[in-house]
Amino acid sequence: MRRRFAYACLVVCSIAVFSGSAFCSPPVQRLVLDNGLVLLISEEHSLPFITFQFLVKAGSKDDPPGQEGLASLSASCLALGSAARTMEQIHEELDFMGAAISSGANKDYTAISLRVLTKDVGRAFPIVMDVLTRPIFPVADVKKEISRALGAIRSSEDQPGVVADRTFERALYGSGPYGHPTEGTTESVSKLNRELISAFHRTYYHPNNTILVIVGDVDDGLVKKDLRPLLEKWQRKAVPPWKGQAAPSGKGRALTIDKPVTQSNIVIGGTGMGRDNPDYYAAQVTNYIFGGGSLSSRLMADIRNKRGLAYSVESYFEAQKYAGSFQVLLQTKSASTNESISAVMEDANVMRSELVSPSEMEGAKKYLVGNFPQRFGGQSKIASFFGQVEYYGLGLGYPKEYPSLINSITRDDVLRVARTYLNPDGFITVVVSDLKAAQGK
Amino acid sequence: MGRAAKRAPFPCIVFVFALAFCLAAPLYASAPLSARVSETTLSNGLKVILLENHKAPLVSFQVWYKVGSRNEAWGKTGLSHMLEHMMFKGTKNVGPGEFSRTIEQNGGDDNAFTSTDFTAYFENLSADRVSIPVDLESDRMGGLLLTEEQFKPERSVVMEERRLRTDDNPGAILVEQMNAAAFQVQPYHWPVIGWMQDIARYTVEDLKEHYRTYYCPANAVVLVVGDFKKETLLPLIERAFGPIPGGKAPDQQKDREEPQTGERRIAVRKEAQLATVAKAYHVPNLRERDGYALEVIEALLSAGESSRLTRLLVREKQLALTVSAQNDLLSRDPSLFTISAEVMPGKTSDEVEKALAAEIERLQRELVGPRELEKAKNQLESAFVYSQDSLFYQGMILATYEVVSTWKEIDRYVPGVRSVSAEDVRRAARKYLIPANCTTGILVPIPSTNGKPAQPASPSRENIVR
Numbered sequence: 001m002r003r004r005f006a007y008a009c010l011v012v013c014s015i016a017v018f019s020g021s022a023f024c025s026p027p028v029q030r031l032v033l034d035n036g037l038v039l040l041i042s043e044e045h046s047l048p049f050i051t052f053q054f055l056v057k058a059g060s061k062d063d064p065p066g067q068e069g070l071a072s073l074s075a076s077c078l079a080l081g082s083a084a085r086t087m088e089q090i091h092e093e094l095d096f097m098g099a100a101i102s103s104g105a106n107k108d109y110t111a112i113s114l115r116v117l118t119k120d121v122g123r124a125f126p127i128v129m130d131v132l133t134r135p136i137f138p139v140a141d142v143k144k145e146i147s148r149a150l151g152a153i154r155s156s157e158d159q160p161g162v163v164a165d166r167t168f169e170r171a172l173y174g175s176g177p178y179g180h181p182t183e184g185t186t187e188s189v190s191k192l193n194r195e196l197i198s199a200f201h202r203t204y205y206h207p208n209n210t211i212l213v214i215v216g217d218v219d220d221g222l223v224k225k226d227l228r229p230l231l232e233k234w235q236r237k238a239v240p241p242w243k244g245q246a247a248p249s250g251k252g253r254a255l256t257i258d259k260p261v262t263q264s265n266i267v268i269g270g271t272g273m274g275r276d277n278p279d280y281y282a283a284q285v286t287n288y289i290f291g292g293g294s295l296s297s298r299l300m301a302d303i304r305n306k307r308g309l310a311y312s313v314e315s316y317f318e319a320q321k322y323a324g325s326f327q328v329l330l331q332t333k334s335a336s337t338n339e340s341i342s343a344v345m346e347d348a349n350v351m352r353s354e355l356v357s358p359s360e361m362e363g364a365k366k367y368l369v370g371n372f373p374q375r376f377g378g379q380s381k382i383a384s385f386f387g388q389v390e391y392y393g394l395g396l397g398y399p400k401e402y403p404s405l406i407n408s409i410t411r412d413d414v415l416r417v418a419r420t421y422l423n424p425d426g427f428i429t430v431v432v433s434d435l436k437a438a439q440g441k
Numbered sequence: 442m443g444r445a446a447k448r449a450p451f452p453c454i455v456f457v458f459a460l461a462f463c464l465a466a467p468l469y470a471s472a473p474l475s476a477r478v479s480e481t482t483l484s485n486g487l488k489v490i491l492l493e494n495h496k497a498p499l500v501s502f503q504v505w506y507k508v509g510s511r512n513e514a515w516g517k518t519g520l521s522h523m524l525e526h527m528m529f530k531g532t533k534n535v536g537p538g539e540f541s542r543t544i545e546q547n548g549g550d551d552n553a554f555t556s557t558d559f560t561a562y563f564e565n566l567s568a569d570r571v572s573i574p575v576d577l578e579s580d581r582m583g584g585l586l587l588t589e590e591q592f593k594p595e596r597s598v599v600m601e602e603r604r605l606r607t608d609d610n611p612g613a614i615l616v617e618q619m620n621a622a623a624f625q626v627q628p629y630h631w632p633v634i635g636w637m638q639d640i641a642r643y644t645v646e647d648l649k650e651h652y653r654t655y656y657c658p659a660n661a662v663v664l665v666v667g668d669f670k671k672e673t674l675l676p677l678i679e680r681a682f683g684p685i686p687g688g689k690a691p692d693q694q695k696d697r698e699e700p701q702t703g704e705r706r707i708a709v710r711k712e713a714q715l716a717t718v719a720k721a722y723h724v725p726n727l728r729e730r731d732g733y734a735l736e737v738i739e740a741l742l743s744a745g746e747s748s749r750l751t752r753l754l755v756r757e758k759q760l761a762l763t764v765s766a767q768n769d770l771l772s773r774d775p776s777l778f779t780i781s782a783e784v785m786p787g788k789t790s791d792e793v794e795k796a797l798a799a800e801i802e803r804l805q806r807e808l809v810g811p812r813e814l815e816k817a818k819n820q821l822e823s824a825f826v827y828s829q830d831s832l833f834y835q836g837m838i839l840a841t842y843e844v845v846s847t848w849k850e851i852d853r854y855v856p857g858v859r860s861v862s863a864e865d866v867r868r869a870a871r872k873y874l875i876p877a878n879c880t881t882g883i884l885v886p887i888p889s890t891n892g893k894p895a896q897p898a899s900p901s902r903e904n905i906v907r
Contacts, residue, residue, distance in 0.1 A: 024498055046496045047829055079746075088747070095745035096816045098823025117823055144759055151762040151785050154714045158611055260712050260889060261609040263601070294550070295529065295541035305538060308594030311602035331605050363546050370548015373567055376497055378830040 025399035026215075026376050028386055033228075035236040036208025040386045041223065042215045044379075050121055050216040051379035054112040054132060055387045057211075058204035059105045060184075061177040061244055061322065066191070069184015071105040073149055073192055074200045078103055078112065080141040083134040087141060090127055099124045101131075107178055108321045109391060110204075113383070118217040122226045129230045135201060142194045149189050156183075160265035161329070164432045167255055168267040168327065171428045177244035178323045207234040211390045213383040244322065252426040256435055264337040264433035268344050270426050272317045272324030275392045281405045282413040283317045283326075283421065288364040289356050289414065290347070290422065291315025291328055296363065298351070299328065303343050309336050313344075317421070321392070326421045334437035341429060348427075351418040355411045369403045473852045478839065479671055480848070485687030486659035489678055490839060490848060492666045494832060500667030501832040502574040503563040504582065505840045507662075508655035510557050510635070511628040511695055511773065516642065519635015520651050522555040523599055523643055528562065529553075530591040532584040537591055540577050547573050557629055558773040559844045565833055568668040572677055579681035582661065585652055592645050600641075603634050611713040615884045619779075622707045623721050623880040627698040627774055657688025662843050666836040695774060698723060705880040710887050715762065716790045717884035719781035720797060724873050726772045727846060733857035734869035735768040735778055740817035741809060741866070742766035742780065742800065744824075747816075749803075750782070754796055760788045773845045778873065790883050804870035808863040821858045 031039040063070045079101065081087045094101055097120040103112040112132060116124040156162045166181050173179030180188070212231070214223075249271040273279060284292075291299035291314050303313045313330040328348075332340045375385050389398050431438065474492075481489045513520050531537040544551040549566030551574075564574040607613045617632045624630040634640075663678060701723055726732050742750045743766040750764040761782040769776035782793050809817075828834055842848045 026497075044496060046494075047826065049823075049826055091746035091752075092816075095747040096812075096819060098819040098821075100823075100827070115827060117826065144756065147759060147785070148755075148762060151715070151783075154786055155762060155783060157714050160609060262604045263609055293545060294552075295538065296545055301538070304598055305594065308597030309601070311598050311605055332601060333604060363542070367545045367548060370546075370567065370570075371550065372548070373497070373499060374548075374550060374565060377499060377565070377832060380830070 026382050028396060030396060033231060035232065035234055037231055038211045038390055040213045040390060041218060042382055042386060043218055045217050048118045048217055050116060050118055050214060050218050051383050052114040053213045053383040053387050055211040055391055056110040056205055057209045058110055059108045060182040061107050066188060067196055068180040068188035070192060070196055070200050071110060072183050074197045075103040075105045075110045077137050077142055077145050077197055078131050078135045081136045081138050082130040083136060084130050090131060093127060094124060097124055101128065105182055107182060125226060126230060133234050137194050137198050139194050142197060146189060146192060149183060150186060153183055153186055160259060160261050160432045163257060164265045164267045164430045167257060168428060168430045171250045171255060172325055174250055178320060204239060206237045206239055208236045209239045211387055213387045215379045215383045250428055252428060254429045257432045258435045259432050260434055262333060263331045264334055264431050264438050266330050266341060267327055267430040268427050269325055269327035270423060270428060272326040272421060273319055274322055274324050275319040279417055280319060282409045282417045284368060285364045285409045286414045286417045287315055287317055288368060289360050290351055293367060298347055302347055303330065303340060309340050334434050337431060337433060337438040345424040348422040348424050351422050356414050361411055365406055368406045372402055475849050475852050478848060481675060483679060483683050485683065485685055487682050488662045490662060490664045490843065491671050493669065493671060494666055495668050498568045498668050499832055500568050500571050500665060500669055501563060501565045501836045502571060503561060503664045503836050503840055504578045505559050505561045505662045505664065505844055506656055507559060507660050507844055509555055509559050510631060510633045512655060516639060517647055518631040518639045520643060520647055521560050522634055524648050524651050525553050525555045525560050526595050526599055527587055527648055528581055528585060530595060531586050532580050533586060534580050543573065543577060555633055557633060563833065571669055571674060575677050575681045582656060583685045587645055587648050589645050596640060603637055607634065611711040611884055612717060614711060615709045615717055615719060615882050618707050618709050619719060619721050619880055619882040622705050623777060624698055626696050628695055654691050658682065658685050659687045659690040662840060664836050664840045666832045697774060701878050704876050708883045708885050710885045712889050713884055713886040716784040716886055717781060718784060718790045718793045719779060719882045721777045721779045721880045722873050722878050723775065724778040725775055727770050727850060731869050732770050734861045734865040736770055736821055736858055737817050737861045737866055738804065738870060739766045739768040740820050744820045749800055754782060759785055760793050760796055761785060771841050771845050801874050805867060809866050814863055818858055822855050825855060
């Protein structure tokens with residue numbers, strides 16, 4: 001078999017002029033190896049180090065029912081030992097180089113990243129490939145990792161925002177693939193074991209299910225000599241197709257959780273959209289005006305600046321591969337819980353009933369388009385940007401297309417999106433609070 | 442990850458004591474940084490520090506004032522942070538909120554943060570927009586309005602911020618209480634955000650006085666990193682900031698802590714899931730060579746999975762869920778070396794404390810081996826290189842050095858770390874990491890007094906019953 005790179009696409013730094021501002025996206029090369037691995041390489045040589053990000057297309061949405069937390073635990077068990085190295089050797093060698101490795105899952109995918117000085121890449125990269133493709137998941141260490149995961153779940157219950165978020169997602173997505181926390185629950189994680197983790201790895205960790213982004217002080221010579229041979233050894237295997245059924249979204253209701261805290265942690269929201277929804281860009285503009293624009297949004301102006309009710313109030317569309325939500329988050333002292341919730345609902349109703357002003361529209365577009373280059377401020381940001389572009393199928397022309405995707409949105413689009421998604425009657429409202437204080441008792 | 446990956450929405454970050462992670466790792470490049478940085482002092486005393494970096498068409502524009510919680514008075518703690526909030530509330534030329542709106546409409550992100558030693562403002566935006574923060578920042582250096590009308594609701598916002606960051610966060614309360622116990626004389630005694638009662642006590646007059654005293658060119662630093670030409674940018678800065686009356690550099694001398702005379706111990710009893718054990722020792726900062734030995738000790742104890750505390754307490758014995766050691770190298774006044782550990786369910790804080798003590802005794806007894814010492818230094822140096830990746834952090838680290846000492850000191854970081862010997866490590870451990878110099882803090886979880894959810898929230902009860 002010939003082993004060659006297929007050069008699918010080559011995009012060089014493209015300078016485009018949109019809305020009067022020029023911006024330049026980093027150069028990127030896209031290659032697909034014979035084993036199906038998609039490789040994206042972005043060279044920038046001002047600093048002597050490289051960031052690698054592997055994106056394996058399996059996340060908590062792929063956790064089987066009753067095994068919630070499996071994707072996350074699989075990611076954190078990778079470095080417990082491999083066919084060639086013990087856990088101690090892996091950590092000792094990487095730490096000696098000052099290399100930083102991390103792995104974790106989100107709802108859609110698992111990311112494994114390595115940051116290493118250029119001079120050490122020839123020694124660090126084989127370790128990461130070994131960990132990624134030949135982990136052995138030693139029983140005793142897996143057990144310890146499970147105890148740690150359980151401890152972390154327990155510890156996170158001290159964060160009212162996390163408690164509110166988990167409750168909201170469960171209420172919205174129910175028992176569907178997006179309804180459980182990525183890290184799982186105490187009940188589900190206690191039941192995980194080495195066999196399940198190993199099976200998850202065998203099912204999903206394959207080159208044809210993986211994107212690798214390499215950013216920084218990398219060149220063709222290095223790719224050819226030190227990286228490509230190892231990547232090509234990784235064998236292609238069939239990956240089961242996504243069969244998940246997004247559960248119907250939960251109905252509008254109010255949920256409260258009693259906790260001895262001084263503030264109410266509030267999440268208000270409902271159904272959103274997947275990343276491939278054509279209204280995604282209209283939703284970005286709508287959200288910026290409503291609650292996304294950090295200090296200039298309507299929610300900020302009303303709830304923070306005018307009423308002084310909250311330090312932070314924001315909204316966002318969380319767009320996953322197969323589902324999404326719209327959420328407003330805020331924290332306020334117990335006594336102003338009801339006033340804050342009413343204010344959010346009123347502000348949402350205004351968005352639904354009137355066109356936004358032309359100047360708000362212009363401000364949103366200027367920010368979204370003008371801020372785009374900030375996504376390239378550093379190797380990790382660039383790696384994560386191109387990884388997502390590939391995962392969500394946006395195409396490498398995305399940076400160039402982005403301004404027109406935003407600039408084509410009209411005030412009517414915003415009104416339509418607001419009417420669809422900013423719907424107080426259908427909203428789920430979660431309040432984590434000292435309930436007696438919040439209800440004025 | 443979904444939530445964590447989002448852009449942090451919070452305007453106005455309070456740095457709760459010292460600078461933590463990123464400053465464990467300042468920047469470094471093949472050529473010494475001093476060769477690439479230019480410094481100019483305008484006739485009104487304003488220092489301008491410029492670092493050209495052309496890798497992307499972006500700039501980070503920053504203004505740093507040498508005022509933080511160390512410059513406050515008892516009874517008005519947190520005033521610097523309150524003033525930071527008010528800096529977005531308008532001048533006679535720029536209306537309330539207009540500052541941030543203008544930056545956003547130019548595609549930029551702006552924010553600010555306050556620490557014990559400084560208050561800093563930044564705008565990250567495309568290089569072709571750099572004149573916009575020049576105009577806006579010079580405007581608010583001279584002409585902040587500070588009205589009662591803007592102040593009242595913003596004070597409520599700061600109170601909400603305190604509830605969010607501290608009052609509802611058991612770990613943050615522990616840190617606050619430990620600082621209050623470790624420092625009795627030095628202003629690091631009180632929290633950057635201030636005590637709640639003090640926040641309630643501020644007046645517009647207090648803010649005006651603080652602004653007049655500390656927000657003058659003679660007490661400020663303008664720092665820009667990114668894709669610009671010094672020949673073009675410096676004249677812009679001179680034209681905008683030059684006419685502001687220089688003012689008088691304020692007295693920055695503050696009382697120092699007397700040497701600690703014995704063990705101190707505090708407990709925080711709060712509803713929490715896990716106990717936490719923390720130990721804080723008074724240490725010298727970058728002004729003394731031992732500061733670098735303590736950097737190495739920090740790395741030996743908790744940098745990476747193979748570090749001593751992580752390997753032993755987290756992996757082998759499973760006594761702790763997390764451990765961390767942190768040396769406050771970059772501080773204006775001497776600060777603390779802190780070790781903390783979250784206790785695993787089923788283990789006790791006593792067990793964790795004993796294990797921590799054993800590891801500290803080991804540092805005092807045995808010389809660290811050459812390979813382990815080399816590993817710690819490699820980790821510190823590589824972290825130093827990685828931290829140059831972002832323009833914002835490059836600027837932030839340079840400016841922090843300038844505020845606590847001089848930016849030129851940054852060139853000493855890697856050589857300083859490299860020169861530490863195994864003897865230095867043992868000597869520093871014997872000198873500073875001793876019980877008589879230690880404040881121990883324990884977060885003791887107490888059972889919840891609140892009941893079950895008022896309404897069953899979802900099919901999974903475990904999500905809601907607590």
